[in-house]
Amino acid sequence: MAAAPEPGEPEERKASCTSLHLSYWKSLKLLGFLDVENTPCARHSILYGSLGSVVAGFGHFLFTSRIRRSCDVGVGGFILVTLGCWFHCRYNYAKQRIQERIAREEIKKKILYEGTHLDPERKHNGSSSN
């Protein structure tokens, strides 16, 4: 990972190592372990959960004027909204990954078989013209 610095470029390597460490220490971890920045969908879910918590808690307080119960509703709202957004986002993320994988495989096949009898486009055009 850290190769010996060449005579012409010691600053670049130092800067890249420093920036690597800085970027690691800059990542926000909720409760010390949930890396919100680098986990897909986490930031989105936590933000919507916080919004849901404020809306639910404040709304309940406006209707009932009960502070303690409103806090409980707020916490419950946070958990439910976060979970709901999380599963919804992860489901879409999983679908997107599958589509990316299919596209990647098809691109590879096209590059490999272009011009040959196994070319998927030739098969498709042949079947449509028939």
Add this chain to the structure above:
Amino acid sequence: MAHAAQVGLQDATSPIMEELIIFHDHALMIIFLICFLVLYALFLTLTTKLTNTSISDAQEMETVWTILPAIILVLIALPSLRILYMTDEVNDPSFTIKSIGHQWYWTYEYTDYGGLIFNSYMLPPLFLEPGDLRLLDVDNRVVLPVEAPVRMMITSQDVLHSWAIPTLGLKTDAIPGRLNQTTFTATRPGVYYGQCSEICGANHSFMPIVLELIPLKIFEMGPVFTL
């Protein structure tokens, strides 16, 4: 490899590891929410002025805190079992390598296309070149092709060892008298490090594993093969 003070998982180099990272994120989010709820309950307990000495039962609450954890466990178990069965799939490997653990080095055997057997010792600090990694680099790396399914047969010649590469999501025990099998398909070239993961004596921490993954074309024409 891991960088200094790294706590999280390394970037994935195989599809199984990608799935493991996704599952890890899923479980961590559930853990976070449970911890949040528990911290809130603790806060309420510490700040309440209510004292009730005549509680006899709380059937509804007990029902909720029995059923809810069961549902949470099912939500965690289903993806976990999916990945477990995925790791057991053997998808027609194109290459088989044997890895034999010794005290305190690894022996690798490429016997598919000829006989190549070599030992892999950790480079002692005195023999390190500038840029080499202390306690991680070895004299002979395991060279393998990228995007080709590889089967590793792992065993030991003396005591228990464990052949582990975190970035590939691999950890398989090397047990004397037993042959364990693991398969993997690497998705990107590079040099990947692992360390023995089963206590095996004084130099247990000093028998690393280094995998060098190269494109298949270069692998086929390289000096790894002896025909």
